[in-house]
Amino acid sequence: xxxxxxxxxxxxxxxxxxxxxxxxxxxxxxxxxxxxxxxxxxxxxxxxxxxxxxxxxxxxxxxxxxxxxxxxxxxxxxxxxxxxxxxxxxxxxxxxxxxxxxxxxxxxxxxxxxxxxxxxxxxxxxxxxxxxxxxxxxxxxxxxxxxxxxxxxxxxxxxxxxxxxxxxxxxxxxxxxxxxxxxxxxxxxxxxxxxxxxxxxxxxxxxxxxxxxxxxxxxxxxxxxxxxxxxxxxxxxxxxx
Numbered sequence: 068x069x070x071x072x073x074x075x076x077x078x079x080x081x082x083x084x085x086x087x088x089x090x091x092x093x094x095x096x097x098x099x100x101x102x103x104x105x106x107x108x109x110x111x112x113x114x115x116x117x118x119x120x121x122x123x124x125x126x127x128x129x130x131x132x133x134x135x136x137x138x139x140x141x142x143x144x145x146x147x148x149x150x151x152x153x154x155x156x157x158x159x160x161x162x163x164x165x166x167x168x169x170x171x172x173x174x175x176x177x178x179x180x181x182x183x184x185x186x187x188x189x190x191x192x193x194x195x196x197x198x199x200x201x202x203x204x205x206x207x208x209x210x211x212x213x214x215x216x217x218x219x220x221x222x223x224x225x226x227x228x229x230x231x232x233x234x235x236x237x238x239x240x241x242x243x244x245x246x247x248x249x250x251x252x253x254x255x256x257x258x259x260x261x262x263x264x265x266x267x268x269x270x271x272x273x274x275x276x277x278x279x280x281x282x283x284x285x286x287x288x289x290x291x292x293x294x295x296x297x298x299x300x301x302x303x304x305x306x307x308x
Contacts, residue, residue, distance in 0.1 A: 085121060086199045089192050094119060094157040096190040097169060098179035106148045109174030116172055118164060119157030121195075123149040123202050127268055130250050149202070152176075155190060201236060216269065219245045219252065228254065229273045230265075240265045 089096070101109040106122055113120035127145045148154070156178075158164040166178055166187050179188045226242040240254040252272050254265040 082199055082202060086196055089195050093161065094159050096195055097156050097158065097166065097187050098190060099154050099156045099169065099175055100177045100179060101152045101154065101174050102176050103152065105174040106152065106154055109172060110154055112173035112175065113156050113169065116168060118168060120154060122154040123198050125149045125202065155195060230267060230271055231273050
């Protein structure tokens with residue numbers, strides 16, 4: 068059985084403050100598309116200009132390799148952005164801050180906008196708080212049930228599994244493979260913009276009782292408009308046009 072470490076109190080405290088800020092302030096939140104592997108650089112660039120920035124981080128447990136001096140069966144924790152090349156930026160219009168200020172920041176490639184109107188997609192406070200809650204529970208984990216590893220090794224491709232932690236917690240995905248050496252499970256999840264690859268640790272997976280496909284995963288603003296990617300820029304299609 069594997070069990071994740073407990074989140075440090077100061078991290079929890081910081082996330083609680085951020086959630087209170089999101090709920091109680093008039094700041095508008097945007098989705099930022101960064102340059103490759105520049106999530107932290109873009110976050111720092113936004114903050115250097117006096118803007119708010121939130122880069123969700125997830126912690127993944129991985130087993131030590133065979134060629135290490137660590138005890139066999141031990142694990143270590145890796146921190147990485149939840150959404151590769153994406154983060155959230157908050158702008159306060161009452162202070163004269165604008166989307167142009169965001170675009171001019173170091174490490175920022177662009178702002179997620181709707182394709183037809185060109186309007187930046189605002190993120191609903193409720194959705195952003197849900198992301199914060201997921202990061203809150205990144206370290207909290209359930210033990211892997213006895214016999215689950217053996218069951219995974221015999222699964223056929225296309226078998227539906229559920230996720231119990233991480234960015235996609237609560238959804239089901241189609242199983243495509245399993246790595247015993249890395250203790251990782253692979254699959255795909257269907258969304259409005261196509262298939263999304265799933266790559267998660269074994270202890271994030273369960274056998275789903277009921278399949279619940281996430282219908283609105285591509286609509287962060289709650290407008291019913293879909294997100295699209297074009298030449299590195301992220302846009303959204305407006306079905307009303």
